[in-house]
Amino acid sequence: MKIVSIETFTNEYVGFVRVRTESGHEGWGQVSTYNADITSQIVHRHIAVHALGRDGGDIEALNQFILEREHKFPGTYLYRALCGLDTALWDIKGKQAGKSVAQLLGSEQTVLPVYASSMRRDITPEQEAERFLALREEFGYHSFKFRIGRECGHDVDQWPGRTEAIVKHVRQTLGDEATLLVDANSAYTADKAIEVGRMLEDYGVSHFEEPCPYWEQDWTKKVTDALDIDVSGGEQDNNMIAWQQMIERKVVDVVQPDVCYMGGLTRSLQVARMAEQANLPVTVHCANLSLVTLFSAHMMAAIPNAGKYLEFSIEGLDYYPWQTGIFSPTYKIEAGQLILSQQPGWGVEIDTQWLANAEYQVSFNGSRF
Helix, strand or coil, rough: EEEEEEEEEEEECCCCEEEEECCCCEEEECCCCCCHHHHHHHHHHHHHHHHCCCECHHHHHHHHHHHCCCCCCCCHHHHHHHHHHHHHHHHHHHHHHEHHHHHHHCCCCEEEEEECCCCCCCCCCHHHHHHHHHHHHHHHHCCCEEECCCCCCCCCCCEEEEEEHHHHHHHHHCCCCCCEECCCCCCHHHHHHHHHHHHHHHCCEEECCCCCCCCCHHHHCCCCHHHHCCCEEEECCCCCHHHHHHHHHHCCCEEEEHHHHHHCCHHHHCCCCHHCCCCCEEECCCCCHHHHHHHHHHHHHCCCCCCCCCCEEEECCCCCCEEEECCCCCEECCCCECCCCCCECCCCCCHHHHHHHCEEEEEEEECCC
């Protein structure tokens, strides 16, 4: 499966990658969202130069080769760009086999429980609780995640009293039957996170995501060891040594790689296998409705240590205007579950009008245009 061309179609937020092979096969992948236009430059400068002319059938070996060739550039953009190639190659493998990616990985699962995931801190407790209630009525969600603290907040709340108020109000509004999760986005020192965690336990919250700055593993482990609530983390990490340390030391109770930040499905599956050996569940991070949620759904359907649910963003056009009209079919939620297609590969088509409006580049035969 010799790779003959790598194309990118990009705007500031979303970047798709099309890979074509010598045998005439083609597959679609996606780089990580946000600054996707910059990431697509990395695809051509740091990824395509090593992938063109090589066999794309052994994706793990190709990834390793590229990362070794680019060992002087270990930053996040390299992995965000690698994801585009990796996921396009998985699409090709699925299409060649006539199977979805999940089926390639041995799964016949067609529905996945999801949690409704809020991205907002610019919202009052009352507003958040009311929209959760409306979404439960419309889509049958049973589980909900919302934001507490302030992002990288140094123990400061988004505004005074918001965290306890929103936890209390959401619980009262949705009732005891709802599963509640919270995300602190590196908000707290260890001692403050433990204090907040005790409050969360009092309200029956089941999942405390990234309580401390993610680079402070010792802080997070202190919180994990002190609380009964599940502490989760890992979305920002792509270094396998960091993952090995996090998993072996059980810094968190729930492992949360992000497929696009990790560099694709292949490396995310490696993390999942490491977590499986340590008896840790994996709840993949996917915070928008680009293809990252689709990649994550196929992964979660296939791994034996999948967590209880898949993250599913509830933010619409008012918050993420760029995530609509980019591919079809779009996501379908019924009774709080995502319906997973079994069409070959990723099972979607990229919108032709979106592609026509995107910035285009192609690399082939050692050239870039």
